[in-house]
Amino acid sequence: MADIALAPRRAxxxxxxxxxWDQLRHNKNWLGFWFMLPALAFLIFFxxxxxxxxxxxxxxxxxxxxxGHFVGTENYExxxxxxxxxxxxxxxxxxxxxxxxxxxxxxxxxxxxxxERMPFKALLRAAVLxxxxxxxxxxxxxxxxxxxxxxxxxxxxxxxxxVITQNINFLGDTTWARICVIFANIWRGVPFxxxxxxxxxxxxxxxLYEAATLDGASRWQMFRFITYPLLTPIIAVVMTFSVxxxxxxxxxxxxxxxxxxxxxxxLMATLSYQRAIIAGQLGEGAAISSAMIPFLLAAIMVSWFGxxxxxxxxxxxxx
Amino acid sequence: MHDLTRRSLLQGGTALAATGMLTGPALFDFAKAWAQSxxxxxxxxxxxxxxxxxxxxxxxxxxxxxxxxxxxxxxxxEMNVFSxxxxxxQPKASVAANTGSGLDLAWGLHTLPQLFxxxxxxxxxxxxxxxxxxxxxxDAAAKTCKQGDDWLGIPVATIGGYxxxxxxxxxxxxxxxxxxxxPAYLELCKALxxxxxxxxxxxxxxxxxxxLWLHNVLWGHNAWTVDKDDKVIINSPETMKALDxxxxxxxxxxxxxxxxxDSSNNKAFLSGELFLTGNGISVYVAAKDDPSKxxxxxxxxxxLWPVGPIGKPAELQLAVPILAxxxxxxxxxxxxxxxxxxxxxxxxxxxxxxxxxxTQTLNAYDSAPVWTADPKNAVFxxxxxxxxxxxxxxxxxxxxxxxIADFIVVDxxxxxxxxxxxxxxxxxxxxxxxxRIYR
Numbered sequence: 216m217a218d219i220a221l222a223p224r225r226a227x228x229x230x231x232x233x234x235x236w237d238q239l240r241h242n243k244n245w246l247g248f249w250f251m252l253p254a255l256a257f258l259i260f261f262x263x264x265x266x267x268x269x270x271x272x273x274x275x276x277x278x279x280x281x282x283g284h285f286v287g288t289e290n291y292e293x294x295x296x297x298x299x300x301x302x303x304x305x306x307x308x309x310x311x312x313x314x315x316x317x318x319x320x321x322x323x324x325x326x327x328x329x330x331e332r333m334p335f336k337a338l339l340r341a342a343v344l345x346x347x348x349x350x351x352x353x354x355x356x357x358x359x360x361x362x363x364x365x366x367x368x369x370x371x372x373x374x375x376x377x378v379i380t381q382n383i384n385f386l387g388d389t390t391w392a393r394i395c396v397i398f399a400n401i402w403r404g405v406p407f408x409x410x411x412x413x414x415x416x417x418x419x420x421x422x423l424y425e426a427a428t429l430d431g432a433s434r435w436q437m438f439r440f441i442t443y444p445l446l447t448p449i450i451a452v453v454m455t456f457s458v459x460x461x462x463x464x465x466x467x468x469x470x471x472x473x474x475x476x477x478x479x480x481x482l483m484a485t486l487s488y489q490r491a492i493i494a495g496q497l498g499e500g501a502a503i504s505s506a507m508i509p510f511l512l513a514a515i516m517v518s519w520f521g522x523x524x525x526x527x528x529x530x531x532x533x534x
Numbered sequence: 535m536h537d538l539t540r541r542s543l544l545q546g547g548t549a550l551a552a553t554g555m556l557t558g559p560a561l562f563d564f565a566k567a568w569a570q571s572x573x574x575x576x577x578x579x580x581x582x583x584x585x586x587x588x589x590x591x592x593x594x595x596x597x598x599x600x601x602x603x604x605x606x607x608x609x610x611x612e613m614n615v616f617s618x619x620x621x622x623x624q625p626k627a628s629v630a631a632n633t634g635s636g637l638d639l640a641w642g643l644h645t646l647p648q649l650f651x652x653x654x655x656x657x658x659x660x661x662x663x664x665x666x667x668x669x670x671x672x673d674a675a676a677k678t679c680k681q682g683d684d685w686l687g688i689p690v691a692t693i694g695g696y697x698x699x700x701x702x703x704x705x706x707x708x709x710x711x712x713x714x715x716x717p718a719y720l721e722l723c724k725a726l727x728x729x730x731x732x733x734x735x736x737x738x739x740x741x742x743x744x745x746l747w748l749h750n751v752l753w754g755h756n757a758w759t760v761d762k763d764d765k766v767i768i769n770s771p772e773t774m775k776a777l778d779x780x781x782x783x784x785x786x787x788x789x790x791x792x793x794x795x796d797s798s799n800n801k802a803f804l805s806g807e808l809f810l811t812g813n814g815i816s817v818y819v820a821a822k823d824d825p826s827k828x829x830x831x832x833x834x835x836x837x838l839w840p841v842g843p844i845g846k847p848a849e850l851q852l853a854v855p856i857l858a859x860x861x862x863x864x865x866x867x868x869x870x871x872x873x874x875x876x877x878x879x880x881x882x883x884x885x886x887x888x889x890x891x892x893t894q895t896l897n898a899y900d901s902a903p904v905w906t907a908d909p910k911n912a913v914f915x916x917x918x919x920x921x922x923x924x925x926x927x928x929x930x931x932x933x934x935x936x937x938i939a940d941f942i943v944v945d946x947x948x949x950x951x952x953x954x955x956x957x958x959x960x961x962x963x964x965x966x967x968x969x970r971i972y973r
Contacts, residue, residue, distance in 0.1 A: 278932065279628035280650040293970050298963055299945075364790020365802045386793035387738075389954065473739040476792035477948045492625050494939040495649065495932065496971075 272501035279495040290502035299478050300503065303486040307510075309393065310482060311461045314400040318457055319450075321401065322408025327438075329409070330416045340413070347406035355470030358399040362386050362471070386472055389479035396480050399467055404460065408453055415449035416442065448522060455518035459511060483507050561600060564879050565608035572874070573663060576867035581612035584871075585626060586641040587854065588617040590816050590891060597887025601880050611867045620741060624649070624939075630859060638862040639871070644924045644938060645678055647687030647857040648931040654686045655858040660869050661685040664876050668898035672918040675895035677930050678853045687857035688872050691885075691892040694851055694917025695746040697837040698817045700830075703731035703809035712810070712837035716754060716779060719840040723786040726809055733810035734787045734802060736794035737948045742852055743796050744944045747812040747839070749850035751783070752776045752943060753926060754842020759937055759968055760928035766972055768946070769965040775843075777950045777957045784951040792952050806830070812839070814852075815890040815914050836913040838920070851921035854892075893917040933971050942967045 239245045273290055277283030294300045329340050346354065361368055362385035370382040385391045419442060427437050465484040468474065474481035474489065481489075483503055491500020569576070584602075589595035599615070606613045618626060623642035630637040631653040640646065647654050661679075665671050675689035697712055704712060707725035723733045736743040752758070757772035784791070788808055790798075802808035803817050804827065811817075821831035839849050856875075858868035874880060876896065885892055885904045890911035894902060895918045905915035925934030937943070946964035949955040955963065 278649075279625055280631050280653075280932070296966065297970070299967070363798075364793050365788070365798070365805070365807055382789060384789045384793075387790040388792070389952075392793065472793065473795065475738040475948075477952055477954045478945060479954075489940065493621055494936045495624065495628070496936060499970075 269501050270505050272498055273505040275498045277497040277501075279492070279497055283498055286498070290499050291506070293499070294502055294506065299481065300483075300486065300506075302478055303474075303481045303483050303503075304506075306393070306480060307462060307482045307484075307507075310397055310400065310464070310480075311458055314397050314404065314461050315454065315458050317397075317401050318404040318408050318461075319454060321405050322453075323412055325405065325409035326412035326416055327442075329413050340410070343409055344406045346403050347410075349403075351403065351466040352470050354403060355399065355467045358395065358402075358467075359386070359471045362391075362395045387476055389476055392472055392476055392480050396468055396471055399471065400461060400464060403467065404457060407460075408457055411453045412446065412449060415446050419445050451518045451521050455514060458514045462507070462511060462514065561604045562607055565604035565874070568874060568877060568879075569605075569608040569870070572870055573659070574866045574870035574873065576609040576611045576870050577864045578610070580609070580864035580867035581614070582638045582862075582864060582867055582871060583614045583636070584616075584639040584641070585623060585637055586615065586617055587623055587643065588619050590814065591819055591888055594884070594888035594891055597884045601875055601884065604880075605871055605874050609867065609870060611864070611871070613871075624935075627857075634859075634861045637859060638864065638868055639856060639858050641690065641854060641856040644853055645855070645930045645932070645935045647679055647855055648681065649935065651681050651684075651686055653859055653861070655860045655862065655865055655868060657685040657688050657858070657869070657872070658683070660688055660873050663873060664688070664896060668876070668878070668896035670897050672895050672897065672921075674851070674921040674923050675853065675855075675918055677923040679855050681931075687855040688876070689853060689855045689895040690872075690875065691854050691888075691895060692851045692918040692921060693742070693814055693854060693891060694893045694914040695742060695812055695814050696839060696913050696917070697810065698803065698813050698815075699810040699835060699837065700731065700833050701835050702833050703729065706731065712840070714838065714840050716751075716840055716842045720779070720783055720786075723783055723810065727786040731809040732786065732788040733783075734791050734794075734799060734808045735783075735812050736796070736799060737784065737787075737791045737944070737951060738794045738798075739941050739944065740794055740796045740798070741939075743794070743799060743811075743813060744941070744948075745850055745938055746852075748780065748943055748947045749926075750812075750839045750848065751780045751842070751947070753848035753850070753922065754840070754844055755779065756842075756844040758926045758928070759943065759964075760926070760934075760972060762927050762929075764928050764933070764972055766965055766968040768968055769961045773946075773961055774957050777947065777960065779842075780947050781951045792948060804830070815911065818910060819889050819891070835910055838913055838916065847920035848922060849917075849920050850924065850926075851893075851917045853895075853921070853924070890914045936971050937968060940967065940971070942971075 272283070274285055274287060275283035276286045276289070325343055329336065329343065333339070360366065364382060364384055364387045367382060367385055369385070370379065373379045374382070383391065385395050423441050424437055427441060432440070463484055464482060465488065468480055468482055468485045469488070472480045474485050483506065487500045487503035490503060491497050586598070589598070602613050602615055605611065620643055623640065624646060627637065627640035627642060627646060628649065630640065631650040634653075657679075661671070671689065675692065679685050679687045679689045699712055703726060704722065706729055707722055709718075709722050709725070713719045713722055726733050735747045738744060752773065755772045755776035757768070757770055757776045759766065759768050761767050788802065799808060799811040799813055800817050800820065803811055803813075804820060815836070818831065818834050818836070821827040821834055839847070841847060856872055858865065858872070862868050875884070878898075881894070881896075881899060882902045882904075885894060885899065885902045886907070888904070890904060890908075891914075893914055893916075894900065900915065902915070905912050923930040923934070924938050925931065928934060942964050946960045949960040949963070950957050
């Protein structure tokens with residue numbers, strides 16, 4: 216009796232149509248989606264939302280302490296005619312271009328040097344990393360003292376050596392101040408470039424150099440036709456990050472000069488902070504930050520599309 | 535953040551006794567008696583979180599903490615006090631205002647309560663009580679905290695900034711004292727430079743020091759950022775005169791002032807490289823406290839800012855008002871604490887602890903012992919009376935505070951004095967920046 220009673224019920228269960236929920240649970244494509252969901256949520260909440268909020272704020276007159284209203288492109292219109300903003304754009308581009316170029320040159324040189332056989336190589340490699348592990352604010356404060364208008368150790372030494380009679384106005388002169396902050400940035404950034412390129416160099420097969428040596432290639436030819444082509448993808452990644460870090464630098468400038476003298480070292484990041492947080496104009500500060508996005512996107516695009524190009528990836532010239 | 539206890543206060547009593555502060559049982563007895571008769575009774579189980587600016591004179595901090603501990607014991611109110619640098623007070627107070635939590639009281643700079651008038655507890659009764667009891671408020675202090683007839687906060691004190699100079703250098707330059715008018719003052723600076731004992735005033739982004747002397751030059755020439763209706767009027771012949779005067783003055787300065795922050799002139803003065811500057815009393819206090827700088831301390835004196843063509847004092851001083859948020863669960867405790875801080879038994883001793891760094895905003899404290907304890911302190915006692923609100927002749931509020939925080943006046947002068955821009959361009963740029971804020 217029991218069997219007879221249960222049989223139709225089981226049959227009824229078996230023929231039930233799969234619901235959407237069943238499909239979402241058992242479809243392998245959807246399963247992949249479920250696994251990606253935490254990462255997606257993380258990206259939305261911690262990356263996309265702040266970016267979106269920043270862009271939205273740039274179209275409002277929000278101040279610290281009160282909610283703002285939509286003002287369209289007004290903040291951007293004011294910035295368009297703002298000489299301090301354009302000075303900060305110029306400073307940022309100069310700072311990024313000069314510091315990144317020198318960081319690359321010095322970093323590559325150090326990487327090649329540390330890739331050679333030499334005594335105390337491990338110790339030297341560790342020493343190169345020191346600037347990178349010192350907290351930025353601490354190194355900025357050290358440089359602030361080194362370049363202080365009254366108490367610079369450089370001025371003191373040169374005076375005692377009879378080279379100069381007056382202190383060098385390192386941070387009080389616009390040109391000197393720019394040189395000083397760029398120097399400090401290079402000092403901090405070189406280890407990142409050097410160590411990453413060194414890692415890349417160590418992936419190059421020694422047999423390639425041996426073959427080139429047998430062919431009678433000079434050291435320059437070996438660098439030009441073996442090292443450089445194989446290092447190009449790493450250079451592209453390293454320089455992208457280096458440019459991004461330099462372009463968005465804040466701590467070094469804020470601790471050393473606060474954008475001075477006469478705004479000669481104000482970067483877009485520091486000006487944004489001054490306007491948004493110190494002066495309380497969140498909308499305008501957000502507009503300055505948002506204005507950085509096109510520059511940053513351009514830097515990323517160069518690297519991204521470059522890496523996609525097979526010939527460039529292989530170190531050959533582009534089509 | 536720290537929680538003060540009676541035990542910790544008693545342990546720190548020695549330092550406070552050195553400043554003449556009520557310590558130990560005497561302070562607690564006063565506090566208990568006050569709490570019983572005060573117009574505001576702290577709510578049972580009250581707990582206040584207070585944010586204040588970071589102290590520059592350690593004894594002031596000790597005196598403040600002693601008051602906090604006594605109030606806690608007398609009223610049973612839990613007190614959590616923490617300090618932030620000047621620049622960080624406003625953003626953190628604003629976050630509290632936006633979120634409606636985190637802080638009960640905030641003690642900050644300039645026109646802080648004006649930034650969020652709808653979020654603060656009206657202090658009319660406290661201001662009325664203290665004003666009537668202690669001879670009324672100074673004009674700038676009241677303007678800084680009032681909106682219409684409402685008190686948005688209480689102007690606890692003013693951090694006075696005046697001229698600090700070496701007597702020997704000024705005498706050698708042929709002056710008995712620092713002149714009180716602009717032309718003679720310029721002549722003094724020229725003579726100081728000639729004698730290789732130069733003056734130096736911050737021309738960098740120094741929130742206190744740079745704004746201090748440059749507003750004296752600007753306002754002293756009857757030049758203003760905005761008029762009484764908040765119309766931008768910086769681009770004027772008077773401003774041009776102020777620029778020319780500041781440039782002539784800056785040519786006598788020690789090199790490097792364009793990079794100076796708020797601590798630079800202190801360092802240069804104490805190291806013997808600087809002979810005249812504008813600052814709070816902290817340079818003198820530091821010299822007095824350092825046994826190796828006894829001679830320097832004896833040679834230091836202070837003077838009022840010179841008066842310009844306007845013919846009357848026109849000074850920007852650093853107002854430090856306190857506010858309570860209206861979302862506090864303990865409004866009576868908050869009001870009681872503010873009133874308690876400014877009672878004579880506390881406040882005069884607190885001023886003594888600050889050693890001239892803080893100046894009273896209630897007229898009855900003009901004769902506080904700190905101003906006669908050392909004749910060199912006396913100048914700073916006038917700061918609140920000679921000051922104008924941060925807005926000058928305009929309306930105190932968030933726009934005036936923004937203009938100061940954005941260094942508009944400082945950058946205008948720095949551009950001209952360093953030769954980065956001509957006068958017309960510097961003024962036009964400042965005018966545009968101000969119109970951006972006052973739009």
